[in-house]
Amino acid sequence: xxxxxxxxxxxxxxxxxxxxxxxxxxxxxxxxxxxxxxxxxxxxxxxxxxxxxxxxxxxxxxxxxxxxxxxxxxxxxxxxxxxxxxxxxxxxxxxxxxxxxxxxxxxxxxxxxxxxxxxxxxxxxxxxxxxxxxxxxxxxxxxxxxxxxxxxxxxxxxxxxxxxxxxxxxxxxxxxxxxxxxxxxxxxxxxxxxxxxxxxxxxxxxxxxxxxxxxxxxxxxxxxxxxxxxxxxxxxxxxxxxxxxxxxxxxxxxxxxxxxxxxxxxxxxxxxxxxxxxxxxxxxxxxxxxxxxxxxxxxxxxxxxxxxxxxxxxxxxxxxxxxxxxxxxxxxxxxxxxxxxxxxxxxxxxxxxxxxxxxxxxxxxxxxxxxxxxxxxxxxxxxxxxxxxxxxxxxxxxxxxxxxx
Numbered sequence: 524x525x526x527x528x529x530x531x532x533x534x535x536x537x538x539x540x541x542x543x544x545x546x547x548x549x550x551x552x553x554x555x556x557x558x559x560x561x562x563x564x565x566x567x568x569x570x571x572x573x574x575x576x577x578x579x580x581x582x583x584x585x586x587x588x589x590x591x592x593x594x595x596x597x598x599x600x601x602x603x604x605x606x607x608x609x610x611x612x613x614x615x616x617x618x619x620x621x622x623x624x625x626x627x628x629x630x631x632x633x634x635x636x637x638x639x640x641x642x643x644x645x646x647x648x649x650x651x652x653x654x655x656x657x658x659x660x661x662x663x664x665x666x667x668x669x670x671x672x673x674x675x676x677x678x679x680x681x682x683x684x685x686x687x688x689x690x691x692x693x694x695x696x697x698x699x700x701x702x703x704x705x706x707x708x709x710x711x712x713x714x715x716x717x718x719x720x721x722x723x724x725x726x727x728x729x730x731x732x733x734x735x736x737x738x739x740x741x742x743x744x745x746x747x748x749x750x751x752x753x754x755x756x757x758x759x760x761x762x763x764x765x766x767x768x769x770x771x772x773x774x775x776x777x778x779x780x781x782x783x784x785x786x787x788x789x790x791x792x793x794x795x796x797x798x799x800x801x802x803x804x805x806x807x808x809x810x811x812x813x814x815x816x817x818x819x820x821x822x823x824x825x826x827x828x829x830x831x832x833x834x835x836x837x838x839x840x841x842x843x844x845x846x847x848x849x850x851x852x853x854x855x856x857x858x859x860x861x862x863x864x865x866x867x868x869x870x871x872x873x874x875x876x877x878x879x880x881x882x883x884x885x886x887x888x889x890x891x892x893x894x895x896x897x898x899x900x901x902x903x904x905x906x907x908x909x910x911x912x913x914x915x916x917x918x919x920x921x922x923x924x925x926x927x928x
Contacts, residue, residue, distance in 0.1 A: 543574040543612035544601065548593060549583040558616075560824060564791070565616050565639060572646050574612055578604065592623045595630065602631045610634050614642060617792070621671040640667060640794045647797065655718050662711045663796035669704050672697055723806070732773075733781040733916045735909070736811035738836065740828040741788030743819040744851040747896040749785040752906070769807045776910045779917050784811070789835045791828075798839065809841045812916055816848045820879070820893070821855035823872040847908065848891040850883070854898045 545562045549555055562579045569576065582597045591598060592615060601613060612635050619627070619638040627636050644664050651657040737745040753772035771784045784807040798805075808814065816832060818825050829848075836842045853876060861873035871879065876893075883891050892908055894901035 541574045541612065542608065542610045543569045543576040543614050544578040544580060544605065544610050545569070545576070545614050545616065546580045546593065546601065547616040548587060549581055550586065555581070561616055561791070565614060565642075568639075568642050568646065569612070569614055572642060572649065574614075576610070576612075578608075578610075580604075587617065588623075589620075590622065591626050591630070592617070592619060598627060598630045602633065605631060605634045612637055615639065618794070624671070639792055640796075643790070643794055643797070655715075658711055658715055658718075659801055660797075662708060662715065663794065663799070663801075665704055665708050665711070666796040666799070667794065669701065669708070672700050672704065731920050733779075733813070733913045733920075734784070734807075734811045735781055735813045735815055735913070736784045736786060736808045737815050737817055738786060738808055738832060738841075739788060739817035740819065740822075740832055741790050743788070743817045743822075743828075744896045745785055745788065745817045748815075748817060748849070748851065748894075749783065751896055751899065751902055752909075753783055771807070776906050776913070779910055779914050781909075781913045781917075784808075789832050791831050793835060798835075805839050805841070808836070809839060811841075811844065813912055814841070814844050814846045816846050818848060818850050819852050820850040820876075821852040821857070823859065825850075826871050845912065846889050847912065848883075848889050849905065850879075850891060850893045851896055853893050853900060854895040 543566075545565050547558045547562050547565075549558050558581055559579065562581070566577060566579075580593075580597060580601055582593045584593065588594065604610065605613065610633075613627075613631055615636070615638045617638060618640040619636070624636055624638070644660065644667060647660045648657075648664065651660045737749060739745050749770065749772070753774050769784055769786050771782055774781055774783045786805065786807055787801060814836070816829070818829055822828060833842070856876050858875055859872045861869055874882070880893055890908065890912075892901060892905055894905055896902070
C-alpha cells in the first residue's frame with residue numbers, strides 16, 4: 524500500500540487486552556488536577572477505541588519541547604515502564620508534530636506513539652456508519668497524515684526513474700505518496716461537495732418548519748433526549764462519539780410541529796480536520812432556529828465543557844442564536860466536598876444541586892432547565908418550555924395559524 528494509517532489501524536484491530544499509558548504536561552501553577560482530569564478523558568477515549576490502562580505520566584514544563592514534547596528523561600521513564608508492563612500504546616494528550624513523533628519513536632521503540640488527534644480520528648473511523656460519514660472521516664485522516672508522511676516510510680531515499688518519469692533523479696517515493704494523497708483529498712472533497720448540495724436541497728425542502736438542534740459535549744445524553752422527545756430509536760451509548768451522522772425527526776408538542784436534529788458531540792481540542800470535514804453536517808446547527816445545549820451536570824468540569832461547546836459554536840458561525848440550556852443527569856449529580864479552610868473559593872463542583880439551580884436560574888442570561896433523560900425527570904416541563912419557544916417563532920411565520928388558535 525502506498526498509504527497506510529498503521530498506528531490507528533493497529534489500535535482498531537486490537538482487543539481490550541491491549542494496554543495503553545497516557546502522557547500530559549502541566550503548563551501552569553496548580554494545574555495538576557486539571558491535567559489529571561484531561562488524562563481521564565483521554566483514557567475514556569482510548570477505551571472507546573479499544574485499549575485499556577490507567578497509568579498516567581505528567582511533567583511540569585514552561586512549554587512543550589519542540590523536539591520531543593516532554594523531556595528525554597521522562598521519555599526514558601515511560602520506555603522502561605512500557606517494557607516492564609508490556610504496554611502497546613503511548614498516547615499523548617496533545618497533537619504531536621511529525622518531528623516530535625519521530626523523535627519519540629526513536630526513544631520508545633517498544634510501543635506505538637499516538638496523539639490525541641489521531642486517537643479521535645480513529646474513533647470517528649470506527650463509529651462511521653454511512654458512506655457520507657466514512658468519506659468525511661477519511662478526508663480528515665488524509666489531511667492529518669499528509670504533513671506526517673515522512674515519518675511513515677523507511678525507504679524515502681528510493682528514487683523512481685526511467686522512461687515516463689520526471690527528469691533528473693526521478694521522483695522520490697515520498698513525493699509520489701504526497702501526490703497520490705493530495706489527489707485522493709481532491710477527489711473526496713468533490714464527492715463530499717456533491718453530497719453537501721444534495722443535503723442542502725433536502726434541508727430546503729423541509730419548508731419553513733421551526734428547527735431545533737441538540738448540541739453539547741460528547742456523551743452528555745443528547746441521543747437519549749432525542750429518543751424521548753421524538754419517540755425515535757437513535758443509537759445511544761455511554762461512550763464518546765456514539766453519534767456521528769445527523770439525525771432529523773419531526774416532533775409535535777400539542778399542536779405545534781418542529782424539526783429536531785441530533786448532531787455529533789463536541790470535545791476539547793476537537794481536531795480542526797474534523798471540523799472542516801464535518802462542516803456540512805454542522806450546517807444543521809448553523810441553520811437551526813433554537814439550540815438546545817445539553818450539559819452533563821454530573822461531570823465535575825461541566826462549566827469548562829460548556830465553554831468548549833460555546834467556543835466551537837462561535838468557530839462554526841452558529842453563535843448568537845436563542846439557546847435553552849438543558850442540565851442533564853441530575854440523578855447522577857454528587858457535589859464534591861469543600862474544605863472550609865481552603866484559600867480557594869467554592870467552585871461549581873462543590874455546590875449542592877439546589878445551589879446550582881438557584882445560581883443558574885438567578886443569572887437570567889440564558890433559559891435553563893434541570894432534567895434526567897434517563898429517569899425521565901423534568902421531561903414534561905421541558906416539553907412545555909419547548910412548546911412556548913417554538914410557538915413564538917411559529918406564530919411569527921404563520922400569523923393566520925396563530926389567529927386560528
